[in-house]
Amino acid sequence: MSESNVLGTVASTAARQITVHVKPDEHVLEARIGQLVALDTSKDDGGFLVGLVDRLTSGTAALSPPDAESDILLETECNLAYVTLVGRVNKEANKFYASFVHSPAIGAQCKMIIGKDLEDLTEMMSVGICIGRHSRFPEYKAYIDADHFFQRHAAILGSTGAGKSWTVAALIEKMNRLKSGNCIVFDLHGEYKTLERARHLRIPGPSELASNSGDMLWLPYWLLNGVELQSMFIDSSEFSAHNQIAKFNLAVLSHKPDEATLDSPVPFSMYGVTDDLRVLNEQMVRGVNKEKKGPYHGDFTRLLTRMDAKLTDARLGFMMNAPDYSLGDIVAKLMDFSTASVRVIDFSQVPSDILPIVVSLVARLVYDVNFWTKPEQRHPLAFICDEAHVYLSRRQDKNPVEKRAAAMFDRIAKEGRKYGVSLVVVSQRPSDLSATILSQCNNLLVMRMSNRDDLSTVAARVPSGLDSLLDALPVLDVGEAVVLGDAVALPSRIMINPPLTPPASETVDLWSEWSRQTDEPNFEAAIDKMQRR
Numbered sequence: 009m010s011e012s013n014v015l016g017t018v019a020s021t022a023a024r025q026i027t028v029h030v031k032p033d034e035h036v037l038e039a040r041i042g043q044l045v046a047l048d049t050s051k052d053d054g055g056f057l058v059g060l061v062d063r064l065t066s067g068t069a070a071l072s073p074p075d076a077e078s079d080i081l082l083e084t085e086c087n088l089a090y091v092t093l094v095g096r097v098n099k100e101a102n103k104f105y106a107s108f109v110h111s112p113a114i115g116a117q118c119k120m121i122i123g124k125d126l127e128d129l130t131e132m133m134s135v136g137i138c139i140g141r142h143s144r145f146p147e148y149k150a151y152i153d154a155d156h157f158f159q160r161h162a163a164i165l166g167s168t169g170a171g172k173s174w175t176v177a178a179l180i181e182k183m184n185r186l187k188s189g190n191c192i193v194f195d196l197h198g199e200y201k202t203l204e205r206a207r208h209l210r211i212p213g214p215s216e217l218a219s220n221s222g223d224m225l226w227l228p229y230w231l232l233n234g235v236e237l238q239s240m241f242i243d244s245s246e247f248s249a250h251n252q253i254a255k256f257n258l259a260v261l262s263h264k265p266d267e268a269t270l271d272s273p274v275p276f277s278m279y280g281v282t283d284d285l286r287v288l289n290e291q292m293v294r295g296v297n298k299e300k301k302g303p304y305h306g307d308f309t310r311l312l313t314r315m316d317a318k319l320t321d322a323r324l325g326f327m328m329n330a331p332d333y334s335l336g337d338i339v340a341k342l343m344d345f346s347t348a349s350v351r352v353i354d355f356s357q358v359p360s361d362i363l364p365i366v367v368s369l370v371a372r373l374v375y376d377v378n379f380w381t382k383p384e385q386r387h388p389l390a391f392i393c394d395e396a397h398v399y400l401s402r403r404q405d406k407n408p409v410e411k412r413a414a415a416m417f418d419r420i421a422k423e424g425r426k427y428g429v430s431l432v433v434v435s436q437r438p439s440d441l442s443a444t445i446l447s448q449c450n451n452l453l454v455m456r457m458s459n460r461d462d463l464s465t466v467a468a469r470v471p472s473g474l475d476s477l478l479d480a481l482p483v484l485d486v487g488e489a490v491v492l493g494d495a496v497a498l499p500s501r502i503m504i505n506p507p508l509t510p511p512a513s514e515t516v517d518l519w520s521e522w523s524r525q526t527d528e529p530n531f532e533a534a535i536d537k538m539q540r541r
Contacts (some may be wrong), residue, residue: 012120015089018047018079021111022519024471026059028118030087039064041476042144043092044121044129052260055098057090057108058121058129060499064475069443091118091384092474093166095496097132100117104132104497128229134380137182139175143488150235150491150502152451157495158390158430158529161421165438165466166455171487173436175197175453176392177507180206180350181431188368189349190243192342192374194367196398198356207348209341214322217329224339225353227369228330229278234260234270236365239408241315248307253302256311259284278328292338327366339377342370344518345387354464355361364413372416379427388428391420397440414442421448439465451493456484474499 026047031038036244043061066087096108112118121129126145136153143145144504166172176193177200183189184205193200202210216224232240234257261268262284265275289309292304295405329508342351358366369390378386393400399413406414407536420429420445433449435441446469458481467478470492477490477499484490487506492499 013122013125015045015118015120016066016087018112018116018118019088021114021427023111024093026091026093026112026118028091030064039089039120040144040395044126044498045089046097046119046121046125047091047093048116049096049110049112055096055100056096057093057110057112058092058097058104058498059118060474060476061089062092062474063090064088065090067094075152077268091333095420097129102132104129106497108389111539115341136495139178140489140502143503144500146503150500151348152428152491152495154495156493157239159425160430160450160494161425161431162451162453162493162495163435163438163441163446163449164455165435165457165462166489167457167462168436169486170436170455170484171489171504172436172455174396174487174507175455175489175504175531176200176432176434176530177203177509177511178505180392181509183509184349188345188387190345190387191350191392192370192389193350193352193392194370194394194397195352195354196356196363198207198354199394200352201354202509202512203352204349204509205348206352208352208354208395210327210354211357212428212494214325215493216357217322217325217458220331222441225326226330226333226338226397227327227366228333229327230275230277231273231335231338231369231373232365233273236369236412239365240362241318242311243314244408245312251304251307252311255285255288255308256281262265274301274330276497278315278319282312282319285315286312294304326357341375342374343389345389362409365409367393367399368416371420375416375427375429378429386428387416388430390430390432392432392434393417394434396435397437400439400445403440403443414445418442418444421445438462441465450496451491453489453490453491454481456481457488458482 016028018026018029026053037539041061041064045059045061046056047059049055049057064087093102093108093111095106097104104120127148130148134151135148136151136155138149138516139150140150142148142150160284164172164175169222180191180203183191184213195201200206210225212219212224212226219462229237229240237260238253238256242249242256246252257270257429259281260276261270263280264274267273285308288451289312291300291305292299305414321328353370355367357362374389399410401410401414402419403410421431424430431445431449433441433445438446439459446465452469455467457463463478463481466481474492477492480501481490484510485503487504488501489501489504490501
């Protein structure tokens with residue numbers, strides 16, 4: 009390290025927080041918030057500790073007195089830099105470690121890492137894939153360890169328009185270059201329909217039920233397990249819910265093969281189930297002098313009404329009137345990565361009231377297949393959960409459908425790593441996300457946000473001492489992010505490289521659009537699409 013880069017000397021030290029006495033004044037002018045610094049240690053490997061300038065002050069400060077027995081602090085005019093330790097460099101091994109054991113001694117030199125020193129450090133930490141450039145030092149590329157990013161779950165967070173979708177698109181483009189990448193994107197609004205070299209699947213809407221296009225993804229009701237079926241049809245708040253659950257389960261089992269369980273994904277007739285329940289609901293039994301109502305007479309009236317409504321609802325045709333596909337056909341469409349590394353599933357036609365259970369059904373199906381695959385044949389995959397707050401809510405008043413969805417993804421977040429299943433959670437409202445899922449995301453890529461609740465949620469997941477990075481969140485540029493976690497050597501503020509093919513989520517320039525002459529809109533065509541949906 010060059011002697012001309014000296015920032016000052018260590019005035020006080022704690023576990024991770026270091027105070028540096030900066031002298032002379034001109035060095036304060038050279039330092040900046042986010043500046044990387046090197047601190048001498050007593051190690052013999054020629055290495056040094058790496059820190060991040062978190063705060064700079066100039067003025068009167070209280071320093072420790074020379075007499076250890078005195079409790080009077082000495083005040084002096086000085087400049088102070090507050091530094092957070094983030095790792096160490098082993099010069100002999102020429103390697104950076106995001107950990108350290110020894111803190112610098114009082115009086116140790118603190119030097120700014122700039123120029124050739126910064127270049128050497130950047131190259132030392134250049135592990136993985138390049139996703140952009142450092143905001144403060146744009147001449148240097150920013151890397152993430154892709155193994156750690158996907159292996160230990162990740163969250164991409166930021167307000168609408170901050171650049172989350174193009175970050176996802178950029179990651180997917182890099183994945184597409186791999187020999188056998190494996191990723192499923194849950195696309196709620198059709199934003200990723202422009203992605204190239206991806207297999208695009210979509211849940212058919214009411215106007216497409218007669219079609220048998222190869223890009224349609226039918227999800228027949230018999231894929232649902234017992235609890236999911238109950239959440240679809242049974243209202244647990246009804247007085248007779250316990251009877252409904254018991255008889256509903258028995259009726260489902262009676263229409264499945266003998267060796268099947270309530271959770272087995274095998275075809276059965278839901279119409280047969282309704283017929284069985286209708287018999288019980290209308291049953292009359294012999295009394296002393298005349299017939300009387302059976303033990304379950306009238307208990308299933310509301311349940312049957314709900315079942316009849318859903319079985320005939322065209323919006324649910326993709327589930328209730330699906331073609332006669334086998335489980336193998338459906339799994340192959342979802343999980344065959346030999347023809348396309350990335351499968352994008354468009355859920356835009358799914359009604360919002362059952363969206364959580366439909367998304368979690370796909371996730372559970374894929375996860376269960378991977379779980380039961382022999383370890384030596386198992387191929388790892390990642391779920392990219394766009395707009396995750398919609399179906400992974402942390403609300404206490406979740407309905408049964410939302411609870412089942414959250415429970416499934418909670419399981420993947422906690423156990424998926426062992427079976428090669430990873431989550432990348434994408435959301436504009438981290439404060440609405442399941443706390444369990446967010447706590448399992450060991451990597452955060454946080455873009456611009458200003459909502460107080462969202463900022464506090466992110467702050468709770470960030471190590472102490474990195475306040476300066478979080479303070480920058482409201483003023484980040486579009487496409488700029490703070491990256492923290494196992495996938496990066498240092499917490500960094502970076503500008504993400506835009507994808508070659510941007511997603512269909514570009515922000516509309518309203519004033520510019522209003523300023524140009526346009527054709528008359530075709531409301532009839534829009535109305536037709538709306539009615540058919």
